[in-house]
Amino acid sequence: MRKDPIELKWLFLGSLITNTGISFIWPLTTIYMHEYLHEPLTTAGIVLLINSVFTVIGNYIGGWLFDHWRPYETILLGITIAAASAGVLIFWHGWPIYAVLLIILGLGNGIVVTCVNSIATMIKSHQPSYVFNVLYFTSNLGLVFGSLIVGFILPLGISYIFATAFGLFIIFWVVALLTFRQLNQAKQAIRRARVDTDRAEQTREKWPIYLLLLTLFVAWIGYEQWQSNISAYMLHLGMSVRSYSFLWTVNAVLIVTLQPLLTHFDGYLSQHLRGRLYTGFAFVCSAFLILIYANHYAWFVIAMAVLTVGEVIAFPAVSTFVNERAALQEKGKYQGLVTMAASAGRAVGPLVGALIIESISYPLLFVFCALLILVAVLIFAASGRKQKPTPTPRRLGQ
Template sequence: MRKDPIQLKWLFLGSLITNTGISFIWPLTTIYMHEYLHETLTVAGLVLLINSVATIIGNYLGGWLFDHWKPYETIVAGIVIATASAGALIFWHGWPIYAILLVILGLGNGIVVTCINSIATLVRSKQPSYVFNVLYFTSNLGLVFGSLVVGFILPLGIQYVFLTAFILFVLFLIVALLTFRNLNQAKQAIRRSKVTDTGDGRTREKLPIYLLLLMLFVAWVGYEQWQSNISAYMLHLGMTVRSYSFLWTVNAVLIVTLQPLLTHFDDYLLKHLRGRLYTGFFMFTGSFAILLTAKHYAFFILAMAVLTIGEVIAFPAVSTFVNERASYQEKGKYQGLVTMAASAGRAVGPLIGALIIESLSYPVLFIFCAAIVILATLAFILIGRGKRKPATDQK
């Protein structure tokens, strides 16, 4: 079967829409709960943690249902949950209903994100690595666009932020209902033709996958320090909030610039997939090594640049590596584990960082982040070597 179950442009548009929609809501959580609802920062942090747990549950459900139920109905259900919760937030955004709806939204979004990655495994016209690269680009583009626009909408009233997110989710629901209908047939066709790929349809090379998921988890623990604790460190050194915000402009520009370039060299990078992973995750380590000696703003820009280049190189390659080794019966499950590892790292990263800073110091935090990434990477290199399963699902 060479025909794609959906046109790639609709899959990429769906990724762009859902990430733009979610970026209208989650960055405002702490500010909105603290400044508007007058809850403590601890309560806001607890809500974010519960939201992350709901997202992880959604990641798992999305993968399991994709494999064992129907892909089309699964992603539609996820979009409906996200759409309904965003719509309810327009009218009910006081305490505690705001927190409850935010958690429900996290569940729906977790299902959707895993399904989008799982659908990429059904594509026949392009290498899965190409699709994962573009999906990573569209997801980041959506997050950048949403984060920029929300600043202009918020002064009009918080209900307009939720209304905009709701409209975007409705748009994605319409796209899915009209263009995703062939997913079930594609999944069944592949299952019938490929069921003998591992005898009983189960994944054999599990150790390399789980070691890579560990790498992804600890990398996100480190990455989250940039979104939480490093801002306070920069202010402690006398830098401004504007200076910190500009670092994320550097991050966005590098991602938008470099991701299409990597996609252009997809065939070469696919042949050197392990090298790509090693390079990307070692660059993560390098960014924290730079922070150890960073006292001037230029070093923070350099560290962010190194971190972002490592992110662009490594993160999309994780889904590709896992896809190559997962059996056709368990594509959804393992793409779900990828999104779960990232979600878990995002969930516990700020807390781990805060505990280390309060107990020890910022330099110890940077050493810790560098150490856990390099140790996980070395374990993947030394222990997780396995023969690459033939990519018989590619064109």
């Protein structure tokens, strides 16, 4: 068994740091642009959309550079871009420089996220599913930490928010500089092993990966409704902003509670990977079916709980499934596609939801999301049945 290129604790720490740093900045974008910079909400929405597009571009660049250049320098490049953007924001955060720097930050963050997932594919001391489970946990824990801390820092001034994020990125840069040095050597060892593995990997079908990525994309379109349009729906029903915010507390508590439990049963879940994906996406789909009839707050809490169970089960398993089917030389590329699918879903989700709401109604938006996810899952499931007559020895989790 080849030695890990880095210790897992440093990879998990990096994921925690970068997600905490990002959560200081992006949730404040709409509030800051509208309340402090006095820009219209549509302008804030356009900025967020462009930011998401550049995050997708960063995902692609990060995956390509990881495979074709040097992993060590690639992740340092991504952290440097993110840190530099946050550092400049400390001193210049007016309009339009704020929007420009936020977009550049999205590019750097896209590179970093893809690199972190790509490095996870190089870990040999643990099952890939275990590593991706913990990475999903640390990324969400970072978002929880950032969301909690930002409320205490913001009253001091917006510059302190950017300074804190800059400090976190610098810490990650130092951690990566000192502990990620063996990545290039590990990547070269993989390249030397290409002769023995390329023939088998070239015959492995890749279209199930793309069908799963499509499912992830549409799931994120639905998931984004919770972060955008559902808040307005709850206010329309007479519920408070505080009640809506509590839903995300439920989300965070369930993720922190359930993720370690799933990690404990990692061996069983790895052997039933497709079943895990079907179950998780079924929960996500069911959350929208509950919303169709939700007219009391308790139903929104139940729907959020069902949604969270689904995302904890399904979302980390996507990276595991893709990793098992990607060639050694293309791990970065396909992990980049995973993050691109999620980023693209986040980018178009609010717009798709708004168009349906304005044209029809909220309940039909929920029906649309449920059907979209259901159809995508059924198509992906059909790919599994077609593969059964001619399985390959290295295909797992089916």
